[in-house]
Amino acid sequence: MATTFVMVKPDGVRRGLVGEVIRRMEQKGLRLKAMKLLQVSPELAAQHYAEHQDKPFYPELIAFITSGPSVPMVWEGREAVTVARTIMGATDPVKALPGTLRGDYGLAITENIVHGSDSDASAEREIGLYFAPHELV
Numbered sequence: 001m002a003t004t005f006v007m008v009k010p011d012g013v014r015r016g017l018v019g020e021v022i023r024r025m026e027q028k029g030l031r032l033k034a035m036k037l038l039q040v041s042p043e044l045a046a047q048h049y050a051e052h053q054d055k056p057f058y059p060e061l062i063a064f065i066t067s068g069p070s071v072p073m074v075w076e077g078r079e080a081v082t083v084a085r086t087i088m089g090a091t092d093p094v095k096a097l098p099g100t101l102r103g104d105y106g107l108a109i110t111e112n113i114v115h116g117s118d119s120d121a122s123a124e125r126e127i128g129l130y131f132a133p134h135e136l137v
């Protein structure tokens with residue numbers, strides 16, 4: 001069964017949107033396999049976003065993602081990567097359709113509420129960064 005990595009970012013936690021993210025994933029039929037609350041360290045942030053290190057928005061992204069607690073999660077279900085990204089909506093909330101998390105709650109591109117893996121390979125890598133195998137139930 002497919003799994004994906006989803007993380008409520010510091011803005012989502014600050015705004016009290018953790019429950020809303022979980023509700024929408026559960027309502028769709030995805031199953032929660034792991035979840036924790038943690039403050040992402042600069043080292044972990046650099047590993048997570050290594051592919052963006054040369055982008056102009058990288059310093060702002062690292063400052064933001066380490067600015068407060070996040071809630072990383074693992075979700076399981078059919079085509080979990082695609083399904084979770086559909087629930088989240090486009091990365092830029094301006095382009096995200098109403099009915100998606102970013103379409104309904106976001107406007108800024110860095111502070112875009114939630115992160116979701118963009119492929120099965122990314123999901124495997126990101127799950128491994130945030131969770132030990134025994135934490136997956």
Ligand code: CMP
Nearest residue numbers: 052057061091109110111112114115116
């Ligand atoms: P995420 O899906 O976590 O992956 C990379 C993050 O970089 C993205 O969500 C945004 O939070 C952030 N970001 C900031 N500016 C941009 C941009 N111009 N294009 C894409 N992502 C951006």
